[in-house]
Amino acid sequence: MPKSHWVFFCALLLPLTAKGQGDRYELGLRVRMLEEVFETKRTDETAKKRACDPTNKAVQSFFSFNFQQASKNLDVARYALLSEKPVPEAVQYAETLTLRAVCRWVDAQDSEIAFTVNPFYKLEGKTPEGLTARIKVANGGWKESELSKFPLTILYPAKELGETLGDLPVVLEIRQKDQVLATRKTSISRTKDLAARLNRLKEHKTELPALEKATVSSLIKLLEDLANKGSPETEYPADRLLKEVETIVEKKNKTGEYYGVNQSGQFWLTVPIAKTTAPIRIFIPKGLAKDKKVPVVVALHGAGGSENMFFDAYGAGITQKLCEQRGWIMIATRAVGAFGVGGAPNVNEIIETLSQRYPIDPQKVFLVGHSMGAAHTLQLAQATPEKYRGIVILGGGGAPRKEDALKAVPVFVGVGVADFALSGAKSLANALKKVEGQKLVYKEYANIEHLLIVQEAAPEFFQFFDDLVK
Numbered sequence: 001m002p003k004s005h006w007v008f009f010c011a012l013l014l015p016l017t018a019k020g021q022g023d024r025y026e027l028g029l030r031v032r033m034l035e036e037v038f039e040t041k042r043t044d045e046t047a048k049k050r051a052c053d054p055t056n057k058a059v060q061s062f063f064s065f066n067f068q069q070a071s072k073n074l075d076v077a078r079y080a081l082l083s084e085k086p087v088p089e090a091v092q093y094a095e096t097l098t099l100r101a102v103c104r105w106v107d108a109q110d111s112e113i114a115f116t117v118n119p120f121y122k123l124e125g126k127t128p129e130g131l132t133a134r135i136k137v138a139n140g141g142w143k144e145s146e147l148s149k150f151p152l153t154i155l156y157p158a159k160e161l162g163e164t165l166g167d168l169p170v171v172l173e174i175r176q177k178d179q180v181l182a183t184r185k186t187s188i189s190r191t192k193d194l195a196a197r198l199n200r201l202k203e204h205k206t207e208l209p210a211l212e213k214a215t216v217s218s219l220i221k222l223l224e225d226l227a228n229k230g231s232p233e234t235e236y237p238a239d240r241l242l243k244e245v246e247t248i249v250e251k252k253n254k255t256g257e258y259y260g261v262n263q264s265g266q267f268w269l270t271v272p273i274a275k276t277t278a279p280i281r282i283f284i285p286k287g288l289a290k291d292k293k294v295p296v297v298v299a300l301h302g303a304g305g306s307e308n309m310f311f312d313a314y315g316a317g318i319t320q321k322l323c324e325q326r327g328w329i330m331i332a333t334r335a336v337g338a339f340g341v342g343g344a345p346n347v348n349e350i351i352e353t354l355s356q357r358y359p360i361d362p363q364k365v366f367l368v369g370h371s372m373g374a375a376h377t378l379q380l381a382q383a384t385p386e387k388y389r390g391i392v393i394l395g396g397g398g399a400p401r402k403e404d405a406l407k408a409v410p411v412f413v414g415v416g417v418a419d420f421a422l423s424g425a426k427s428l429a430n431a432l433k434k435v436e437g438q439k440l441v442y443k444e445y446a447n448i449e450h451l452l453i454v455q456e457a458a459p460e461f462f463q464f465f466d467d468l469v470k
Contacts, residue, residue, distance in 0.1 A: 023067045024233040026098050026120055028313050029186075030074040034081075035316040035455055041081045042456065048447040050080040052418050056449040059420075068121035072096075090128040094174035094181035096121050099135075101170070101186065102153075105226040105238040107194040108165060111158055113137065117172065118151040132175050137161060137188065138168040147174070158190075165190050167237040189226070189238035197242060198227055204249045208256050211357065212248050214270040214277045215259070219245050222268075234308045241268075260357045261288040266311065266320075273349040280350060281307040283320050283330040284358065293361035295389075295469055296329040296351070300373030302395070303341050307332040314370065315455030322462045329358060335372065344376035348387055366465050368392035370454055371421070378428070385409045390468045392461045395421050395453045397428035403435050410439040412464045414457035416448030 034055070041047045058073035075095045079087045087095075102114035117133050133152060134144035140160030145152060161168075172184040191197070201220055208216060219241055226238045244267075248258045259267065264286040271278045288294065299310035299319055310319050310332045323330040331354070333345040351365060365388050369377030374396025381391045382402040390410040397413065400406065411432055415425035422444070429442040441464055448456050 022100065022231045025231065027062075027067055027071060027074075028233060028308075029184075030071050030078075031313045031451070032316050034074050034078045035313070035318075035452070037078050037081045038452055038455055039316060039318070044081075045447060046084075047081045050084060051077040052447045052449055054080055055451055056418055059450050072121045089125060090131075090176055091181045093123055093125075093128050094131070094176075096123055097133075097174055097182065097184070099170070099172040099184040099186055100231075101188050103227075103229045104187075104231075104235075105189045105191065105194065105223075106158075108158075108163075108190055108192040112155040113158060113188065113190075115154045115156060115170070115172075116151045117147070117154065128176065130176050131181075133172060134175065135170065135172050137170050138164050140164075161190065165192055166239045187235045187237075189240075191239045191242060194227060194242075197246065198223060201242075201245055201249060206249045206251060206256075208248065208251075210272045211269065211353070212256060212258055214272050215268075216245050216248055218270040218277075218279065219268065233306065234312050236268075257357070261290055261359065264288070268307075271350050271353050273346055273353060278345055278350050279307055279334045281311055281332045282354075283311075283323060285324055285327045285329065287327065288329075288359055290359055293359045293364075294328055295326070295364035295366065295465070296331060296360045297323055297366045297368060297465070298347050298351070299330065299332045300345070300347075300367065300369035300376045301332070301335065302371030302373050303335075305335075305373075307334045309370075310368075310454075315458055318455050318458045319368065322458060326462075326466075329360060335376065341372070344379050347380055348384060351387075362387075364389050364469060366390050366392070366468075368394065368461065369396065370394045371396050371450065381406060381409050381411075390465060392457075392464070393425070393428065394457055394461075395419055395425075395450050397421060397424035397426070399427050399431050403431050403438075406432065407435055407437050410441075410464070410468055412441045412443070412457075412461045414443045414445065414453055414461060416445050416450065416453050416456070418447070418449040419453065420450060 054073045054077040058070045058077060061070035061073055096119040097117055098120040100116050106113055115135060131147040132144055133147050134142045135154050135156060136142050137156055138161060143154060143156050145154050167187055167189045170186045170188055173180050174182040222236060223238060223242060264284045267282050269280050269282055271280055301309040311317050320330050336343040336345055351360060354360060367377045367380060367388055374393040377391050377393055378400060381388050382400060382405045385405050385408055388409055392412045394414045413425050413429050415422050432438050432440045443460060445456050
């Protein structure tokens with residue numbers, strides 16, 4: 001394993017304390033902000049060139065365990081995409097600030113909702129004068145405070161929300177006089193009778209089908225953590241998930257089965273397989289019919305990630321968007337092991353189990369993996385090539401162990417010219433070129449490094465999928 005890869009793997013074995021989870025959330029937020037800007041600049045090679053170096057530095061900072069420096073570099077990259085002009089010092093300072101809800105899930109009876117504003121990384125120089133922070137929840141009014149000391153706690157009056165419940169957007173603006181220097185967006189959940197409803201679920205004795213039983217157990221643990229001021233890595237819609245679990249436990253239909261073609265959208269499922277379970281996040285498009293099978297894209301994350309990466313970070317969810325456009329199912333898996341580092345998930349068993357609920361076409365199962373997920377994709381395809389219609393390797397590679405096994409599996413390899421994985425991707429492509437009958441697409445992308453390759457390559461690898469579906 002290359003030294004840079006080994007350092008990366010070691011970094012992700014660090015204990016994930018509450019602070020560590022908060023740092024993961026903040027990193028993910030800044031990745032998403034970068035990806036959203038990148039989406040508007042994908043055809044601007046000059047802007048991409050400006051952003052390439054700081055994005056690469058962000059990746060390397062992460063390898064060096066320096067999450068704050070990684071966040072700073074992500075912000076630098078985002079502004080490099082936007083403009084070649086220097087970023088004003090006041091704006092740079094505003095971008096260091098992070099917004100966090102003290103508790104992301106609150107009861108409707110709570111009179112106030114507490115937020116903190118704090119620098120996530122440090123900048124040289126003096127603090128700009130005259131800064132204020134103002135916050136708004138959903139359609140409530142603005143609550144403003146001076147930025148005089150940190151951590152700054154802002155108590156948002158719940159009366160501003162009236163009877164508004166659910167999973168609510170939160171906006172923070174950092175201002176200097178009438179100018180908005182930076183904006184942060186997050187969410188909270190607000191629920192009526194939260195504690196009583198959660199306790200009822202914890203005590204339920206309902207007999208459920210295996211998929212619902214495993215999923216309900218996992219979701220209740222997640223909801224307990226959120227209610228106890230836990231700081232998970234992404235924004236879970238706690239109010240929606242509570243209602244989902246209540247509906248399952250109340251067995252609204254005769255079979256007790258909740259998940260299936262009649263429920264569209266995104267879901268966090270825990271899938272029973274063999275003697276264990278597999279956590280996944282799944283997208284189910286509208287209009288599915290049991291008798292009309294559709295393709296499925298299975299997405300495998302990089303080291304330290306989770307099933308949330310392809311939905312929330314990579315390309316700001318571009319893989320899910322492109323599946324939705326086609327009416328395809330998308331499944332994002334989690335690596336087997338602690339902290340998102342470990343072995344390949346058992347995709348075959350996951351697909352087999354989910355095929356009992358969803359109209360998955362077994363002849364049109366596609367894999368896409370990034371970094372460590374690319375290695376897992378290659379491993380899975382070599383082990384059972386007959387299971388996959390095509391695979392995508394992004395930001396990864398290396399010599400395959402059983403290249404002849406891939407003879408009947410079309411392969412798309414995408415890598416940035418500035419990616420440390422470039423040589424590995426080339427080695428993989430060269431090995432596959434020697435396989436008689438192998439259908440290979442190999443693409444190198446200028447001004448792209450290890451992180452942004454998913455969004456950059458997505459339109460082309462989905463065209464690759466489209467061609468295979470015809």
